[in-house]
Every structure is written in structure tokens, then in C-alpha cells.
Amino acid sequence: MKISINKNTFLFYIGVFLLILSSTFIVNIDNKLFFYTKVIAYVFFILNFFLEKKNIRNILNLTIFFLVCLLAFYLNRNTDIITFALVGISCVSVNFNKIIIIQLFSKILGIFLTLISYALGYSKDVIMMRENGQIRHSMGFIHPNSFATHVAYASLMYFIIRKKKITQFELFIISVLNVIVSQVTGTRTSLFVIILGVLLIIFSKLVNSNFFSIFDKINWFYLFGAISIIFSIFYTQHSNLIYSIDALFSGRLRQASFFLYKYGLSIFGQFIQTGQENTIGIENGRIYILDNMYIKLVVQYGCILTAYFIGYFNYLRKIFKYNFIIQICLLLLALYGVSESSPIKVETNFFLFGIGNWVKCSVFTLREKKLDI
Secondary structure, three states: OOOOOOOOOHHHHHHHHHHHHHHHOHHHOOHHHHHHHHHHHHHHHHHHHHHOOOOHHHHHHHHHHHHHHHHHHHHHOOHHHHHHHHHHHHOOOOEHHHHHHHHHHHHHHHHHHHHHHHHOOOOOOOEEEOOOOOEEEOOOOOOHHHHHHHHHHHHHHHHHHHHHHOOHHHHHHHHHHHHHHHHHHOOOHHHHHHHHHHHHHHHHHHOOHHHHHHHHHOOHHHHHHHHHHHHHHHHHHOOHHHHHHHHHOOOHHHHHHHHHHHHOOOOOOOOOOEOOOOEEEEEOOEEEEEOOHHHHHHHHHOHHHHHHHHHHHHHHHHHOOOOHHHHHHHHHHHHHHHHOOHHHOOOOOHHHHHHHHHHHHHOOOOOOOOOEO
16 A cells, blocks of 8 residues: 655644554553653644645634534543544544554554563553453553553554455454453453454455445444433333343443433533543442443533534445445444443544544535545
């Protein structure tokens, strides 16, 4: 794949590299260095925004988006929204393939550097234990889930880069790698997502590609979002069916129901008690963690930002209607969101680096503009 960097977006790509490296590697080493690196990435995004040429309509659309994000940040104090806002207003003329390749390189580099720093004793192994007695190791990352999540997202990006050329041997290696990481970290969701993706890709090679045309007719984020909200609402009705489904997602629906009933839906976002990584709540001695992305969106981020998020992925579904690998990845991320909130984070969800291409032309007009791919 030929890679050429346009000087007008060079600053943006540097920002992407630093942001991914900081969230994959530097955050595990030093909090202050992580903060400074992230700020430098923000500066590159801001500079790119001012240097890129935009018409009045683009500026208005991006300004509205930024103000909505700024208001949401003011109300809930989640810095992930600032990252989302700055990336959104900056990435208005970027190449999707370049973004994926730069992110994959930076993420793999960050994973290797973290493992090396762990082997040399510069980062710690966070050890946790599940209720069944399984020991979980972070291998130098800030949490066991972090290691598995980074490997899973790197796998998804590799799927997209290789496209139809990906071989069964490559899929086997990716599967084995994720199984090993899952065994070490005790993480299940990321492994399930990758194995499902591998099976779908293998299946796509055995059947007519037209079979996957059904994917572009379904917005998986609408579907799983509706399921999450409906099941969270009716969880208190003591339904055995919902309890059984909740068990498949390790109690995520029960915990999502707690936050939905306690805080309710929000238009622009609201502040709720937060822990180190996820939103947490304590009631009657029981700890609740808000991992469900959809409930986190409508409760903490607000319905307006939720509309931006879901609308953007609906846009991707349409413009990539003939790319079944990307359609599979969209399905996997939507499913991932039921158990994890990572798809809402720019540092993990590689698709979010293209949201500015949609925002600049979709707020005031129905006219669609394809991503530069």
C-alpha cells in the first residue's frame, strides 16, 4: 500500500501517533509524561485545524460540534470528550488508510515498549483475581483489560489493512495471540470479539460476497444500543430471560440498569462518580461499574453527543457498504460496546479519527462526502 503524507495534514498524523503511543505505552510508565505527551498531541490537532482550508459551512459545523463537546465536558469533566472534540475538528481532510496504518504502528510499538519496560522492571504487573480464583496479570499495563484491549484493536486494524488478502494462517496467528493474552490477563470480551471476527472473515471467503450485503442495511449501533437500553430498563422486572442474557455479558446489564435508574438520561451530559478507568457507583456495599458504552453515552455523555456518535457510524455503514471487512469490524465494535466502553474512546476506536470528515458537511446538509480512502 502506497503511503504519502500531505503537508497540510502532517501535523494531524503526528498528533495521532503521539496520542496512541501515550495511551498504549507512556500511561503505563509515568503519569506526568503521559499528560505532557497528550497535551503536545492536542497542540498538533489544534494547529492542524487552523492551518487547513475550510469554507464557512465547514467552520460552522465544526464549531457547533466543538461547543457541544465543550458543554458536555463542562458538565461531566471527562477528558475523553476533549480528545474527541479536538480530533473531530482537526481531522477534516485526512486519509482513512493512513490513519489506520499510523495507529497500528504506534499501538504495536506501544505494546512492545510496555512489555520491554515490564521485563526491565520499569512498569509494574497489576495482579487481580476473579471470583472463580483466576489470577489476572497486566504485564506492565495499568490494568489486565488494557493489554487485551490494545491487542484486540490492533487485530481489528490489521484485518482492515489486509482486507481480502488476509490468509487463514494470519487469522490463525491472530487467534492464537489473542488466546494467549486472554489467558494471561483473564479477559474474555476482547477474545470473544476477535474470534467472532475471525470466524466471520473465514465464512465470508466461503460464501458469495453478496451475502454480506445485509450488513450495510443494519445499523448495529442502533440495534445493540436499543437492546442495551430496553434490557436495562426492564432488568428490574425480574425477568429470567433478561437475567440469562445478562449472565452472558458478565452482569453488564444489571450494572447499566443501576446507572440508568439512578441518574437518568441526559441531554448534554452530567457528572457521575468516576473511578480510575470506568464510572463506578456504590450502593448497599455493592460496587457497580458502568462498562456498557450505550448507557454511558446517554447517561454521562448526553444524548446530543450520542447522536453524533451513532450518526457517524451510520455514515460509515453507508460509505463502506461494499467493504465487508469494515462491515464486520463495525458489527464487532457495536457488540463490543455492550460489555466495554472502549469503542467510545478515540485512543482505542480507530474509526473515530475520521469523524471530522462527516461533521464538517453533515450538520447543516444531507449531502454526504466520502472519506478519503
